[in-house]
Amino acid sequence: MKKRFLLAFSAICLFSLTLLSTTKEVHIISTNDMHANIQAFPQLAALTDSVRSLYPSLLVLSAGDNRTGDPLNDIYEIPAYPMVALMNQVGFHASALGNHEFDSKAEGLGRVTSLAHFTHLCANIHADPALGIHTRPYQIFDVDGIKVGIVGVVQVGMRGIPDTHPDNCKGITFTPVEETVQQYKWLRDQCDVVILLTHIGYDDDVKLSKDVPWADLIVGGHSHTQLKGGEMHNGVLITQTVNRLDCVTHTTITLDDGKVVDKRAENISVTHCTQKNKVVEEMVKFFSNNPEFQRVLCQVEKPFTTYEELGCLMSDALREETHADVGFINRGGVRYETHDAGPFTVSDVLKLDPFGNDVVEMxxxxxxxxxxxxxxxxxxxxxxxxxxxxxxxxTLDKNDTTKVKNVKILTLDGKKFDLKKTYKVATHTYSAAICTSPRKDQGRDLNIQTSQMMMNYLERRGTINYAGACRVKPAKP
Amino acid sequence: MNVKVNRTHIEIFEGALAKHAILQYLSRRKIKPSRLTECQVFDSHGHVIGLDAPLTEGQTIKLKLL
Incomplete structure (x- = not known):
């Protein structure tokens, strides 16, 4: 009887202590720079479901650059909609805007932000309301009675806009990150936990941490930096994972009497997750059968029968769409040799030019x-x-016929090419990167993929005929 | 844009990613560009970064061929 009484008394004491204890935890799954890796979503969803089963009030965050990296997402009828639909299904709460969120211009961003069930957070964007971009500078989430304030910011490059084509930011201005973030210091008084959801890169996150001792956590992106869990800088925990959902970060913030007393983070591999969420898997299958890929861009009058003919088409698209004097691409970038007469589809372009290279102008x-x-x-x-x-x-090198000893440029009608004159030249990122010759102007990435440029070119032409096209020949001995 | 790969000064186009600076570095050393996939890249603090990581003026990256 006495034993029973003691057991009951102990249980009551333990229960009372639990009630009195004010220790609480906020759990966060965060990612960054997913770059449209929709194929990883069944695993991401399963992993998130699993963590959420342990911590039902789990916050799920993205530090931006959700799109740009897979045509299945990026050229969908509503560009980047597959990623938004998948993020809705996984249960994301908020995403920062990354520089690539602007790749479909203000109109595309407006559509994406209106379809998201999560909030796009960006405090340093100032867009004309007519553009319909739905963002908030910050949001306060109630996590089991804990107030969590989250502020979003995007990087601002040398041109005063995020790293994207300037045309993509028409009607939008940006304020400097640090100055903007300081305007939200008041969140410290209103919230138990303050998080900065940034797309500014690791180095700038570390710099920012010095000026925001009032923040608890920076969930960062942009530099694709793989941190081992998180790093503490100036009392602020910084997290970031590499890119394309290789892994996510699980952060635990512990509060005692409403004060943050501990912050820790660990990486969880998505790639090695053996479970898949079946619903999300079906969604990915659906998005992978994108009818847009069968869209006919133009008609081919006579079949392509050589790499050279298809290479002429690709370099013409580059030159004409950029209004350059000369266009060129490395021959290894032409990925098939023949194409029948008849329709030339989006899928044909993506098979011919599958590498996601951007156009470089110099x-x-x-x-x-x-x-x-x-x-x-x-x-x-x-x-x-x-x-x-x-x-x-x-001219090939006589001693090593795998090497080219010399090249001579001629005009299209076979005349002498002026070597002293300056020309506007268009190529792509891979070709520009492998060319080691000296040049004053290294060029600029125009942030437009060559495949997209070729689609624009073909649609504009309507019909094409490259039969017999041959612009590169061995010199006559 | 000027960056450094393993202490070698590389001039590359504006907006280049880590992989572009590495391709330039490999090409200068007559190493086949296809070996890009065997590269592990680190920032100046020793963190692993992705091949698609954007570069900034003056950045230093380190390369390990696996």
Whole structure:
């Protein structure tokens, strides 16, 4: 009897202590720079469900750049809708705007933000309301009675806008990150936990931490930095994972009497997650059968029968769409050799140019261009590049016939090319990166994919005929 | 834009990603661009970064060929 009484008394004491205890935890799953990796979502959803079963009030956050990286998402009828639909299903609460969120211009961002069930947080964007971009500077979430204030910010580059094509930010202005964040210091008095959801890169997150001792956590993105869990800088915990949902971060913030007393973070692998959420898996299958891919862009009058003919098409698209004098791409970038007469579809473009390269524009003298074409010939395994706006004659090295010894540029009608004149040249990121020749202007990434440019070109042309096109030939002995 | 890869000064186009600076670095050393996939990249603090990580003026990255 006495034993029973003691047991009951102990249980009552324990229960009372639990009631009196004011220790609480906030749990967060965060990611960044998912870059449209929709294929990882069945695992991400299963992982999130699993953590949520332990912590029902789990917050799920993204630090931006949710899109740009897979045509299944990026050229969907409503660009980037698949990612938004999948993030809705997983139960994201908030996302920062990344620089790539602007890749479909203000109109595209407006559509995406209106379809999201989660909040897009960005305190340093100032958009014309007519653009319909639905963002908030901050939001306060109630997590089991704990007030969690989250402020979002996006990086601002040298041009005063995030790193995207300037046309994508028409009608939008941005204020400097640090100055903007300081305007939300008052959240410290209103909230138990303050989080900055940033898309500014690791180095800038560390710099920012010095000025925001009032924040508890920075969930960062942009620099694709893999932190081992989190790092404490100036009393602020910073988290970031590499990119494309390789892993997520699980952060636990412990509060005692309403004060944050502990913050810790760990990485959880998404790639190695063996479970898949079936509903999300079906959604991914649906988005993978995108009818947009079968859309006919133009008609091919006579079949393509060589890499050279298709290379002429690709370099023409580059040159004409950028209004450049010369266009070129490395020959290895032409991924198939033949195409029947008849329809040329979106899928055909993406198979021909699957690498997601962006267009690079530069101003080169004729001689700089000649040296660049020679460098491209020797640093690409497939020989001299495909060109537009010029023709090219090459000479192989007699001692090593896998090497090109010299290239000579001629005009389209076979005349001498002025090597002293300056030309506007369009190529793509891969070709620009492998060319080691000296040049004053290294060029600029226009933040437009070459595949998109080719689609625009083909749609504009309506019909094409490249039968017999040949602009690169061995020089006559 | 000027960056450093393993202490080698690299000039590359504005808006380049880590992989573009590495391709330039490999090409200068006559290493096949296809070996890009065997590279592990670190920032100046020793953190692993992705091949698609954006670069900024003056940034230093380190490369380990696996």
């Amino acid at each position: 101003n080169l003298t004729g001689e700089e261009l000649r040296q660049m074409l020679l460098s491209c010939s020797n640093n690409d395994t497939y020989g001299p590049p495909c060109v537009s706006g010029i023709t090219l004659e090459y």
